[in-house]
Amino acid sequence: MRIVYGIGPGFRQTAPRRDKVITVGVFDGVHRGHQYILGRVVAEARARGLKSAVVTFSLHPSHLVRRHEKTPHLMSLRHKLHYLAEAGIDICYVLDFNRSLAAMPPEDFVAKILIGRMGMASLYVGEDFVFGRGGRGSVDDLRRFCRRMDFSLHVIKPHRISGGVVSSTVIRSQIRRGDLVAAQKFLGRPVALLGRVIKGDGRGRLLGFPTANILAEHEVLVPDGIYAAWALCGGRAYAAAVYLGTRPTFYAGDKRHIEVFLIGARRNVYGKMMEVRFARRVRPDRRFPDAGRLISQIKKDIQQVRGILSSSSKPRMFASF
Known part of the structure; x- marks a missing residue:
């Protein structure tokens, strides 16, 4: 997938031809509702000999327009781009949602950006899609524009699973309360996090883990808590026991740590990107009276993780981030 950042000098002033099937959105989580739209975009582009394209944003628009109520991200831009590429998208345009873009009239966004600079021939959006200055542009506006500006418009109804609408908002709630089964159902894949391996204080090594x-x-x-998970790093997948918490046995504070113990592997992964795909929660975090009892519990946790992962499918396809 080709990635194009911004709408400045990197773009042609005028697209050479109308050769792209486009969808626009935040696509936070790239969940099953998003996947359905992406599939439609890719299918039409291939059938018509055009390019499939996504227009997304480097940050959630709320980070500019609602700074005191920022919508937290389900995944980083790097993570999102990986899954957009996996969906078969040819080009991803990553826009900075800045004041200039936020102030653009809806008609200008379609005419000057989607058509004028990107070469849009066909557009896919959800029923609740809003755009342009103050979010004033709507699907009704797009229906008017498409007749005048000569592009195809496809408005997609909300995707439902077991009667529930699949949305990033719902998935955020599911993950925060630890409902991995429901979140995985809506995501279409395991709940995961992506991050870089950084230097710690060596506490785990001192404990023998x-x-x-x-x-x-x-x-x-x-x-x-403690989780059974698959850790993907350097093009390989490792069975892992994962800890998230404030390490209350040793410290008083609220700083959260994420620590991954690769079971049966001793690899130097410092500085690399790692994706952690959660399989099941083993237990909540808690304080132990001393290091000895913590070590005893960690051994039990690892045994339980081994048992959980023995009946869990090891990831077959993954990439180095």
């Missing part, structure tokens, strides 16, 4: 400390790239995380 060296861990990879992860700096997550997004804000929505599962509740504190």
Whole structure:
């Protein structure tokens, strides 16, 4: 997938021809509702000999327009781009949702950006799609524009699973309360986090369980506790016991840590990107009276993780981020 950042010098002033089937949105989580739309975009583009394209944003628009009520990200831009590419998209335009873009009239966004600079021939959006200055542009506006500006418009109804509408908002709630089964159902894949392996204080090594400390790239995380998971790093998948919490046995504070113990593997993964795909929660985080009892519990946790992952499918296809 080709990635194009911004709408400045990197774009042609005028697209050479109308050769793209486009969808526009935040696509946070790239969930099953998004996947349905992406599938439609890819299918039409291939059938017509055109390019499939996504127009998305480097940050959720709320980070500009509602700074005191920012919508936390389900996944980072890097993570999102990986799954958009996996969906078969040819080009992804990543726009900075800045004041200039936010102030653009709806008609100008369609005429000057989607058609004039990107070469849109066909557009897919959800029923609740809004755009342009103050979010004033609507699907009704697009229906008027498409007749005048000569592009195809496809308005997609909300995707439902078991009677529930699939949405990023619902998935955020599911993940935060630890409902991995429901979130996986809506995502179409396991709940995951992506982050870089950073230096820790070596506490895990002193306890006999060296861990990879992860700096997550997004804000929505599962509740504190021990999890069975698959850790994807350097093009390989590892069975892992994952800890999220404040390490109350040793510290008083509220700083959350993410530590990954690769079971049966001793790899130097420092500085690399790691994706952690959660399988099941083993137990909540808690304080132990001393290090000895914590070590005893960790051994039990790892045994339980082994049992859980023995009946869990090891990821077959994955990429190095």
